[in-house]
Structure formats: structure tokens, C-alpha cells
Amino acid sequence: MAASIKDVAREAGVSIATVSRVLNEVDVVNEETKKKVQEAIKKLCYRPNIVARSLKTQRTKTIGILVPDISSQFYPEVVRGAEDVANIYDYNVMLCNSDFDLEKEKEYLKVMREKMVDGLIYMSSYLDSEMLDLINELQVSTVLVESKDKEGKLPSVTIDGVQAAYEGTKYLIEKGNKNVAFIGTHKDNPNAWSARFDGYVKALKEAGIEPNENLMYFDDLKSKTGYDGVESILKKSKFDAIFCSSDEIAMGAINSLRDKGIRVPEDVDVVGFNDIYTASIFYPKLTTVSQPMYDMGSIAMRLLIKLINKKPVEEKHFVLPHELIKRDSCK
Template sequence: MAITIKDIAKRANVSTATVSRVINDIGGYGSETRERVLRAAKELGYYKNAAATSLVTNKTKTIGIIIPDVSTSFYGNIVTGIEDIAYDYGYSVILTHAGVEGKRLSDSLKLMVNRRVDGIIIVSIYLKKEQQVMISRLGVPTILLSTISEDNRLPYIKVDDYEAMYHATQYLIDHHHQKIGLAGVNPNDKVAGEPRLLGYLDCLVANHLPVDKALICYGDFSFDAGRRAMEYYVHHRLPTAIVCASDDTALGVISIAHQYAIGVPEQLSVIGYDDTSIAWMTTPPLTTIAQPFYDMGARGCKRLIQAIANEQAIVSEIIPFQLKERKTVRMLENESE
């Protein structure tokens, strides 16, 4: 026999109207009541008809996630954070790839419209004005994670990439390094590339160190970008330390260093950026700038759900980074090394 809201109301000792409001996430009840109703529903094995509910409430309890299709490894923790919070609030998620630099963003947005999502989370894709117009016409609450939009028109949650790269470069300088390379950064990427490049450059200038363009190897934040950079350094000019645009890039640097028997950190210090799982799996474990990806995903999803429920604006937030000290940076004994 099918379980009904009357059965749940009896078990939870509330009215059927209250059960209906909780199950359909309409509001008008306290947190204790919500927990009691949901617990009763779970104990009775109740499953609501999502299609029928969406017709009544005009909500599908679905969140769309749009990420680019790139060869870096940090998206997993962001998506896990989103999914965990979505599950807690009774939402499901749809994940789609928009291609490198969001080239298929319009197709991804069309998919979200067709699936009638209640909110959209866009990860690590810089949005220009025309794309913002496209999103605004959808009338769906949207938040950006680890990215921004032109003129900061859409709400976002991210770290300060400029300050993080400045801090990483300063850490190497404090360890007496003066010949510091920068590997894997894309100067045309306004989200992460441009601010990280400026953070590196400004830190050198602030410490009265020369800016040597021969020590900057541009790339796309990938493992291969790190390998190409290190090949260049080996055959042209090897710095004493390299700050990398990502952990993937740092591992590419370390892999080529190993091929040429260049010891890390004995002969070359390396700092990554992101603190993905590979940072502590590598040998030696990677010193890196840690972005709180899981927390970023969880916070973003929670704020989006609150905006959906209360029809309130989402406030942007800069969240703190950390420098995780591990085993790939060496203190030089003197500045002439």
C-alpha cells in the first residue's frame, strides 16, 4: 500500500497541510518540525512524485551545474560540496560541460532551461556581458564559483587570486630565492591567469627584485604546460624556484625535473596552486596554495537554495586561502645560491 501524507502527518504528529509544505519546501514551519516530518517520511519509506510536485509548486527541486571541460583536477571537490548540500535540502543536480573557456555555454544553458532547473551554478567560466544578458533573460537564480563576470554583475564566491599568488611568491622570497620562475599561467584568463600573473609581478617589484620575462612560461594551467615550462627552463635558464599556476602544472614541472635528475627541493623549489588531492599524493608532497573547494561548493549551493526559497539576492564573497607547507620548498642558505 502506498504511503500518503496522511500517514506521515500521523507519525510526525502534525497536520497534513504542514507535511505538504515541508515536502514541497514551501515554508511556514520551524526547523524542528521540518526534521520531524522528513524523519517520519524516511521511516515510512515515502517517495514523492517529483513530476506532480513540480506542477503544483512550479519547482523541480533541481540545480544545474555548468563547468568547463579542461584538463585540471579541482572540480571534483567543488561538485561534491554542491551535491552534499543539495541532497540535504532535497535537491537533485544536473552536471554539464560547457567546453574550454565556456564555448558551449549557450548550449548548456538551453539544457538547463529544458530541464526546468530552479537555480544554476557556473564554475570557473568567465562571463562576458552578452552571456550575462543571456542568463538574466532566463530569470533563474545563478551564482558563480571560482570565477567572476564582466563588471562583477553576477554574484560569486572565490578566493583572491592576486593575493594568493603574491603570498606564494613572497613565501619563496622569504626562503631567500631571487630567481623565481612562473609556470603555466594564461595571461588572457581574466579569472585566474591575469590576477595570478600580476600578483607574481607585483611581489617581485615590492621586494626590489628584477622582473625577468625569460623566467615566465605561459600556459593553460595543465600538466603538459608544466612539462613544457620545465623543458624550457632546463635548456635556457633554470631558476632556483618556480611558482606554478596550478597543482597539475607543478606536477608537470616536477616530472621533467626528475627526468633530468634535478632534485626537488634540493636543486629546485616548487609551489603549486589549488591543493587538489594530487598535491599530497606526489613525492615529495607539494607545497601549494589551498583553495577551499568543497566549502566553496557547499556555500554556493546553500546560498543558491536560500535565494530560490526566499527570492532574495545572493551576496558575493571572497573566501580565504591557505599556504600548505609540505616538502617541495627549500630554504636557501644564502642569496647567492
Template sequence: MAASIKDVAKEAGVSIATVSRVLNDINVVNEETKKKVQEAIKKLQYRPNIVARSLKTQKTSTIGIIIPDISSQFYPEIVRGAEDVANIYNYNIILCNTDLDTEKEMEYLRVLREKMVEGILYMSSSLQPKIFNLIDELQIPTVLIENRDEDKKYPSVTIDNEAGAFDAVNYLIKKGNKKIAYIGNKDNGSNVTYLRYEGYKRALKENNMELDDKVVYSGGLKVEDGYEGIIHIIEENKIDSVFCASDECAIGAINALRERNIKVPEDVDVMGFNDIYEASIFYPKITTIAQPMYDMGSVGMRLLIKIINKQKVEETNFELPYQLIERDSCK
């Protein structure tokens, strides 16, 4: 049977109230008594009843993290950065995977409120008004990661996705490419991949190149989307390069090109986005725009914990630097 606070008090020879003060770090207990209580806790392997404590204090030391796709290689590194910081400040996390489903996102927000989390790190493939309405209704401190709302009302940590895509396509143009395809998403103005599509379009425009919808494929960000995107594009079009809105798309695109005996990069340059681990070991190694994934998680968690504890926050919308990584998938 698990030890109770009463057992700890008896073992240490103190009152239950004294044990409670030690557990809650209330600085009225002398060091000798505190040491006795701590030794009793260790000996009895006592663990406080978190539910009971949270009901009394309204603090659970728990933070919810919502991600859209746990199978993606992009999000685990963000979660790792967030968790490492949470551990430093003695917070636990609850991880929720929404499978790119907005209704599931909303349900998890409600569940996390019922679990009395103190804050939420929120990652989404898109940000819809009903999501923000629910966040406002639930009144849980929330920090957006990867995405941000247009008005910057909500705290956020992201990169400049439009500028990153612009630099990526500019790089392909400087390599001498004339027909640059795009694989990603272009249908939702609040989606980060839509911003990458905007960067793609701007790079073409500023280099006096025409936008050709026949070489633009709007789909998801997984390997199969890149594969299907290339099949769709090259069926009736000749391209010399492709900008993919994720590295996983780029991997699928390269596989599809290989199957049709089209060499990368000799025949077609392929550019990715994110710099997931596999981009550095896949063959050919993928040229990409690197996002500071770990830093996005750690900065977001530090910001959220400050907000939870009502500490002074000078900046609430962080835009972290990205980097173009040159590898072997471009000539």
C-alpha cells in the same frame, strides 16, 4: 507498479487533498492524520512525481552546478561542499562538466533552464561577456565560484588570486631565488590564472627583479602543461625556481625536472597553487597556496539558496582567506 497518491490516500483513509497537504507541509492537518499519511507513504514506498509537482508549483528543489573540468582534483572538493549544504536544505543537484569549452557552458545554461533548476553555481576557466548576457537572459539566480566579474555585479565566492600569487613569489624570493619562472595562463583578463600571473609580475616588480618572458610559459593547468612548460623553459634558460598556477602543473614540472636530473628543491624550488590532496602526498610534497575548496562550495550554496528563497543577504561577494602551506618542494 509504483504507488500513486490515490493509493496513499486509500491506505491512510483520507482524501487525496489531505495527502497533498502533508506532502507540501501545509500546516492544516492534525498530527494524528499526518502520522497516518506518513506511515502509508512509508509502507507503500510512495515517491511524489517531481515533474508534475514542479509544473504545478514552479519549484523543482534542484540546483545546477557547472564546472570546467571534472578530471581536475580542484573542483570535486568544491562540489562536495556545495552538495553537503544542498542536502541539508533538501535540494538536489545536476552536475555539468564543460571541458573548458565556452559554447558547451552556454548550452548547459540553456539545458538547466529547460530543466527548471532554481539556481546555478557557476565555475568557469574564464568569464566572457556572452556568458553574462545569457545568464541575464535566462534569469536564473547564479553564484560564481572561484571567479568573479570585474564589476562584482554577480554574487561570487573566491579568494584574492593576485595576492595569493604575490605571496607565493615573494616567498620564493625570500628563499634567495633570483630567476623565477612562471607556468600558467596569462592571456585572459577574466581568468583566475591571469590574476595569478599579475601577482607574479607584481612580486618581481616590487623586489626590483626584471620580468623575463623567456621563462614565462602560457598554457593550461594540467600535469602535461607543467611538464611541457618546464621543457620549454629550461631548454635555453637557467632558472632556480618556478611558480606554477596549479598544483597539477607543479607535479608535471617536478617530473620534467627529475627526468633531466635536476633536483627539487636542491637545484630548483617549485611552488604550486590550490592545495589539492595529491600535493600533500606527492614526492617531494608541494609547497603551495591553499584555497578553502570545501568552504567555497558550501558558502556559495548557502548564498544561492538564500537568494532563491528571497532571504535577506547582507554580503554577495565573498573573498575567503587563503594560506601558504610550506612543504618540501622549496628549500
């Protein structure tokens, strides 16, 4: 038979109320007593009734994490960083994958509200006013990862996406490339990925190169986008380099070029974005802009737990460093 809270109180030699205070992290319990209770909990393998406890405390010790594409190597690494921190503070994680589907994303937000999550880490595929209104309706602490709302009301953990893409594109131009193609998500989407297009355009204009729509292809962040993008652009124009909004896109683009007998980097230079693990073992090894994926998740979770527990927060908007990783896909 599973141990009860009464069993824990008896084992620790304290009252049921004291055990409850320890479980609910009420600060009035002294450290010695808290240690006794925690040892009793461990010895008896006691697990509190989450449903009953949440009804009383209005807390479920559950964090919702919404990602747009779990098949991408980027998001699992962010989630791993978040989950490792959640485990330290005894929070559970509820992971939802929207598959870049806006309606599915809205539905998951409603599910999280029904499940009474204590907080939300939100990695959105489309951060517009409607989605922000839905998040506000949740009435739970929320931290954005990778994206930032225009008004900066929600806490966030990001990199400088415009600067990162600017540096990647500038590197291609410095290699002597004049016709730099872009493959990524649409420039008008209100999310982090559109910032990469802005950085691309900034680098071109600084170099005195007029952006050419015939050298652009917009879709999602998957490898098929890279493959299809090369085919589409080649029908309209020639290019000597490609800046890609994700490493998956870059890999798809390189495979498409290879199928056409176009060599990378001898004929075309390619730069990706994120520095997922596969980028370092793909052939040729991918030059890419690195994001600190694990750190983004862990910092977001630490920030969120502070907000949930109404602890003082010195900084609500973290902009983490990025790095251009130079490998073999550029001359």
C-alpha cells in the same frame, strides 16, 4: 505499486492539499502536521512526480553545477561540498563538465535552461561579457565559485587570488631566488586563474625584479602544461624557482625537471596552487597555496538556496581565507 499522494494523505490523516503544502514547503502548515506528513512519506517511501510538481510550482528542486574540468582534483571537492548541502535541503544536482571548451559551456547553459534548473553554481573557464549575458538569459539564481564578474552583479564565493599568488611568489623570492618562472593560464583571460599571474607580477615588482617573458609559459591547468612549460622556458632562459597556477602544473613541472636531472628543491624551488590531496603525497611533497575547496562549495550552495527561496542574504560576495602550506618542494 508505488505510493501516491493520496496514500500519504490517508496515512497521515490529512488532506491531499496539506500533503502538497508540505512537499512545496508552504509555511502555513504547523510543525505537528508537517511531522505527521513527513513520517508518512518516509513510511510509504513516497517519491513525488517531479515533472508534474515542477509544472505546477515552476520548481524542479534541481541545481545545475558547471565545472571546467572534472578530472582536476579541485572541482570534485568543491562539488562535494555543494552536494552535501543540497542533500540537506532535498535538492538534486545536475553536474556538467565543459572540458575548458567554451562552446560546450554555452551549450550546457542552454541545456540547464531547458531542464528548468532552479539555480546554478558556475565555475567558468572564461567569464567574459558573452558568457555573463547567457547566464542572465537563464533567469535563474546563480552563484559564481572561484571567479567574480568585474561589476560584481552575480553573488560569488572566492579567495583573494592576487594576494594568494603574491604570497606564494614572495615566499620563493625570500628563499633567495632571483629568476622565478611562471607556468599557468594566460594573463588576459577573464577568470580567477589570471589573477594568479597578477599576484606573481606584483611580488616580483615589489622585490625590484623586472618580469621576464622568457620565464613565462601559458596554457591550461593540467600537468602536461607544467611538463611542457619547463621544456619551453629552459630553451630560452635559466631559472631557480617556479610558481605554478595549479598543483597539477607543479607536479608536471617537477617530473619534467627530474627527467632532465634537475633536482627539486636542491636546484629549483617549486610552489603550486590549490592544495589538492595528491600534493601531500607527491614526491617531493608540494609547497602550495591552499584554497578551502569544500567550504567554497558548501557556502555557495547555502547562498544559492537562500536566493532561490528569496530568503534574506546578508552577504553576496564571500572571500574565504587561503593559506601557504610549506612542504618539501622548496629549500
